[in-house]
Amino acid sequence: MSEPMRTPDDVLATMAVQRAAGWPDxxxxxxxxxxxxxxxxxxxxxxxxxxxxxxxxxxxWNGIICPGCFVELHEAATGxxxxxxxxxxxxxxxxxxxxxxxxxG
Ligand SMILES: [Zn+2]
Numbered sequence: 001m002s003e004p005m006r007t008p009d010d011v012l013a014t015m016a017v018q019r020a021a022g023w024p025d026x027x028x029x030x031x032x033x034x035x036x037x038x039x040x041x042x043x044x045x046x047x048x049x050x051x052x053x054x055x056x057x058x059x060x061w062n063g064i065i066c067p068g069c070f071v072e073l074h075e076a077a078t079g080x081x082x083x084x085x086x087x088x089x090x091x092x093x094x095x096x097x098x099x100x101x102x103x104x105g
Contacts, residue, residue: 008036019062032066039066041089052077 011031032039052074
């Protein structure tokens with residue numbers, strides 16, 4: 001997160017302005033573009049994503065939604081329930097809380 005967490009209402013109210021300005025205050029994937037809630041790093045196979053969201057040309061919400069919204073949309077589109085599996089990033093690492101000094105080589 002590049003700044004303190006915003007409320008979902010604030011995120012949704014300022015989403016278009018942020019996008020038009022090139023996301024000056026937060027990363028576009030920090031928040032769900034559907035509900036305005038905080039978004040985690042996550043992925044799903046593209047066939048499941050498209051089953052919930054439709055073909056890529058029809059993806060709403062800039063194609064950026066949170067896991068909770070995704071499950072809701074997937075269940076509505078397919079009638080299938082889903083269960084999330086949490087998997088630590090590999091190689092296993094701790095969350096970075098500060099930018100490292102210029103050591104990216
Ligand atoms: Zn959401």
